[in-house]
Amino acid sequence: EAGVAQSPRYKIIEKRQSVAFWCNPISGHATLYWYQQILGQGPKLLIQFQNNGVVDDSQLPKDRFSAERLKGVDSTLKIQPAKLEDSAVYLCASSFLSSYNSPLHFGNGTRLTVT
Amino acid sequence: DAKTTQPTSMDCAEGRAANLPCNHSTISGNEYVYWYRQIHSQGPQYIIHGLKNNETNEMASLIITEDRKSSTLILPHATLRDTAVYYCIVSEIHGSGNTGKLIFGQGTTLQVKP
Numbered sequence: 033e034a035g036v037a038q039s040p041r042y043k044i045i046e047k048r049q050s051v052a053f054w055c056n057p058i059s060g061h062a063t064l065y066w067y068q069q070i071l072g073q074g075p076k077l078l079i080q081f082q083n084n085g086v087v088d089d090s091q092l093p094k095d096r097f098s099a100e101r102l103k104g105v106d107s108t109l110k111i112q113p114a115k116l117e118d119s120a121v122y123l124c125a126s127s128f129l130s131s132y133n134s135p136l137h138f139g140n141g142t143r144l145t146v147t
Numbered sequence: 148d149a150k151t152t153q154p155t156s157m158d159c160a161e162g163r164a165a166n167l168p169c170n171h172s173t174i175s176g177n178e179y180v181y182w183y184r185q186i187h188s189q190g191p192q193y194i195i196h197g198l199k200n201n202e203t204n205e206m207a208s209l210i211i212t213e214d215r216k217s218s219t220l221i222l223p224h225a226t227l228r229d230t231a232v233y234y235c236i237v238s239e240i241h242g243s244g245n246t247g248k249l250i251f252g253q254g255t256t257l258q259v260k261p
Contacts (some may be wrong), residue, residue, distance in 0.1 A: 036190070063247070065248070067251075073253065074232075074234060074251030074252050074253055074254055075191065075251045076251070077248050077249070077250065080248055088248060123190050123191075125190070125191075127247070135181070135183075135193030135196070136183075136191075136193065136249060137193070138190030138191045138192070139190050140188070140189050140190050141190055
């Protein structure tokens with residue numbers, strides 16, 4: 033099966049600019065996650081979708097971050113305006129909702145550098 | 148916050164078994180133990196998970212103590228390609244009102260040496 037696709041692979045922007053990341057999950061996976069991974073740390077959950085509804089966005093900095101999952105498939109994560117501390121790898125993951133043995137499948141992420 | 152404690156780093160000789168420990172003393176009865184690993188510049192990869200019985204798959208074995216307060220991931224014959232950060236996570240299975248989200252800690256950096 034095809035894996036989780038993310039684009040772009042790398043992005044460099046200046047602070048106060050805007051940026052968007054795109055994720056295409058594995059076909060049939062109802063649950064989609066966005067994680068932020070700062071260098072040297074484990075991934076931190078930003079937001080979780082089930083189909084096109086938000087399940088958990090308690091760790092999402094809503095003053096600057098937004099995410100949507102239209103039609104319950106692809107998702108975009110946006111940062112506006114970016115800060116230096118937003119420099120990180122943004123990982124998208126998906127899972128099949130109701131399967132006991134269904135782990136999270138991660139994409140390879142988008143590395144964001146804010147200068 | 149992560150509910151697990153792992154050593155920061157470990158070394159293992161190529162071809163030998165790698166035993167990665169994890170403490171999860173506050174684990175509750177409906178929480179599972181998951182292991183993921185992350186190779187440099189890639190996203191995390193699922194390895195194995197279990198509730199209370201020992202589990203084995205083509206990648207690794209998971210040994211969970213009887214009181215479930217700790218576990219060990221075993222890579223039976225480590226290769227250089229197993230060099231990665233290994234994350235031990237406790238979480239409830241997705242469903243029945245649980246979100247199934249995974250909270251990652253710092254993990255253990257395993258260096259497999261020739």
